Amino acid sequence: MKxxxxxxxxxxxxxxxxxxxxxxxxxxxxxCQVLAPEVPSEHESQARIGAEACPEQAIEIEE
Amino acid sequence: xxxxxxxxxxxxxAPDPKPAYRRRRxxxxxxxxxxxxxxxxxxxxxxxxxxxxxxxxxxxxxxVSIGNERxxxxxxxxxxxxxxxxxxxxxxxxxxxxxxxxxxxxxxxAERIEAFADRGVCDFHGELAEPLPSTVFLQLLxxxxxxxxxxxxxxxxxxxxxxxxTPVSRETTGRKIYALFEEALDARSAEPGEDLLSWMSEEEVxxxxxxxxxxxxxxxxxxxxxxxxxxxSLDCFVAYLAQHPERRRMAIERPEMLDGVIEELLRSETPxxxxxxxxxxxxxxxxxELKAGERVALLLGAADSDERSFDDPERVDFGRRPNRHLAFxxxxxxxxxxHLARMELRAVLEEFHARIPEYELAxxxxxxxxxxxxxxxxxxxxxxxxx
Ligand code: HEM
Ligand code: SF4
Numbered sequence: 001m002k003x004x005x006x007x008x009x010x011x012x013x014x015x016x017x018x019x020x021x022x023x024x025x026x027x028x029x030x031x032c033q034v035l036a037p038e039v040p041s042e043h044e045s046q047a048r049i050g051a052e053a054c055p056e057q058a059i060e061i062e063e
Numbered sequence: 064x065x066x067x068x069x070x071x072x073x074x075x076x077a078p079d080p081k082p083a084y085r086r087r088r089x090x091x092x093x094x095x096x097x098x099x100x101x102x103x104x105x106x107x108x109x110x111x112x113x114x115x116x117x118x119x120x121x122x123x124x125x126x127v128s129i130g131n132e133r134x135x136x137x138x139x140x141x142x143x144x145x146x147x148x149x150x151x152x153x154x155x156x157x158x159x160x161x162x163x164x165x166x167x168x169x170x171x172x173a174e175r176i177e178a179f180a181d182r183g184v185c186d187f188h189g190e191l192a193e194p195l196p197s198t199v200f201l202q203l204l205x206x207x208x209x210x211x212x213x214x215x216x217x218x219x220x221x222x223x224x225x226x227x228x229t230p231v232s233r234e235t236t237g238r239k240i241y242a243l244f245e246e247a248l249d250a251r252s253a254e255p256g257e258d259l260l261s262w263m264s265e266e267e268v269x270x271x272x273x274x275x276x277x278x279x280x281x282x283x284x285x286x287x288x289x290x291x292x293x294x295x296s297l298d299c300f301v302a303y304l305a306q307h308p309e310r311r312r313m314a315i316e317r318p319e320m321l322d323g324v325i326e327e328l329l330r331s332e333t334p335x336x337x338x339x340x341x342x343x344x345x346x347x348x349x350x351x352e353l354k355a356g357e358r359v360a361l362l363l364g365a366a367d368s369d370e371r372s373f374d375d376p377e378r379v380d381f382g383r384r385p386n387r388h389l390a391f392x393x394x395x396x397x398x399x400x401x402h403l404a405r406m407e408l409r410a411v412l413e414e415f416h417a418r419i420p421e422y423e424l425a426x427x428x429x430x431x432x433x434x435x436x437x438x439x440x441x442x443x444x445x446x447x448x449x450x
Contacts, residue, residue, distance in 0.1 A: 011393070011394060011395060011397045012153060012397065013391065013393075013397060013401065014158055014401070014402060015326075015386075015387075017158075018322060026157065026158060026159070028153075028154045028157065029149075029150065029153035029154055029157065030153050030154070030156070030157035030158055030159075030402065031153070049384060049385075052384065052385035052387075053384070053385050053386060053387060054387065055111070055387040055388070055389060055393050056115070056393060056394070057387075
């Protein structure tokens with residue numbers, strides 16, 4: 001699984017890194033930073049939970 | 064207005080506004096309330112689209128006017144200028160920075176709760192939800208807490224001048240508020256520390272810093288945007304938890320769920336019910352044509368209970384997934400203070416429940432929710448006090 005954040009769409013709600021701290025981190029502005037674009041399989045479900053929680057739909061997942 | 068639409072105006076300020084929200088979404092997703100009124104938008108997809116297109120739905124000073132001379136930063140600034148300010152302000156209000164402030168906030172909350180915990184009754188609104196955010200704000204600005212009564216008086220003078228005991232003009236009150244912020248800023252620049260004003264003065268992006276005037280303007284907006292909103296959220300949350308004991312016990316027994324509890328209550332209560340915009344271009348939403356120049360209200364509460372976007376929206380589900388609520392707005396103007404707000408809500412709920420896990424509404428009370436921002440101005444609670 002690959003994850004990507006569309007930085008021009010992200011506005012820093014912080015839902016993703018609250019719910020999926022192993023997959024998403026935050027930069028100084030509180031915007032999403034993908035920790036590792038290739039998600040290890042044990043974190044895949046966390047990645048989905050984080051991505052679907054984003055109100056801006058800024059996170060793309062490629063399975 | 065057509066008589067057939069009159070029933071659509073009823074019930075949005077009720078303790079449970081959801082039936083009224085539903086009628087609007089189903090029968091009139093873009094409701095025009097007649098001469099001079101705003102068009103009210105209530106479906107999730109429409110509201111989100113509007114929030115995300117500030118070039119169409121602008122929040123400049125034509126949309127919201129509250130007696131300020133200069134535009135409120137960043138609310139009344141449209142993109143692209145807007146992002147320059149958010150780049151400077153976002154780091155100041157980030158989750159990491161708020162974590163540094165959390166122990167102070169907890170201590171302030173605990174002190175207030177200790178003051179009534181043994182009494183077995185309190186007015187949750189008047190004794191905690193209302194004063195706490197202002198106490199926190201003074202602390203974060205580095206102002207002495209003895210200034211609280213003066214500060215509360217000024218805040219009400221700006222937000223509700225008509226309700227004040229000694230009517231003074233907004234301009235006079237505004238000047239006094241600026242004077243108080245000047246005092247805080249002088250003290251902070253003489254002795255910078257780990258606080259909001261010092262952070263705002265230091266933050267630099269691409270060689271830009273905020274000017275003194277801008278920092279003062281921002282403090283002014285924080286006072287308008289960051290106090291009553293937290294009060295209302297605390298009122299709404301605790302009113303719900305007082306009336307749903309089995310839900311409350313679940314939240315207390317499973318502390319790891321608290322973030323989910325807060326997000327779901329933010330969604331289901333949506334304490335900030337509407338945000339205002341003015342149209343800069345013609346646009347069509349839910350097949351209704353809107354014209355440039357029209358004023359618009361986005362009904363966040365209705366969006367957050369839209370069954371087109373949430374499964375079984377009227378059910379309160381602390382484990383809800385996904386929960387893309389718009390309680391903090393969305394798009395570029397998304398609430399700057401959301402991480403501060405979440406931290407305050409978490410701190411208060413934890414400190415309160417640690418001391419008072421079992422409580423209910425005082426018998427016979429009828430809760431009244433204020434329009435626009437859902438405060439409950441009297442929220443009497445009772446519990447059996449420790450001997
Ligand atoms: C639970 C409490 C809160 C709720 C429900 C809330 C809600 C909102 C909403 C819905 C907006 C969007 C307004 C719009 O689009 O027109 C907003 C914006 C804003 N909020 Fe909050 N808010 C809360 C707490 C706070 C706090 C504590 C602060 C103070 C730091 C704050 C500061 C702001 C600012 C400055 C904006 C304007 C941001 C911009 O225009 O870029 N809010 N808030
Ligand atoms: S939830 Fe979405 S908008 Fe918020 S920080 Fe994550 S990616 Fe950005």
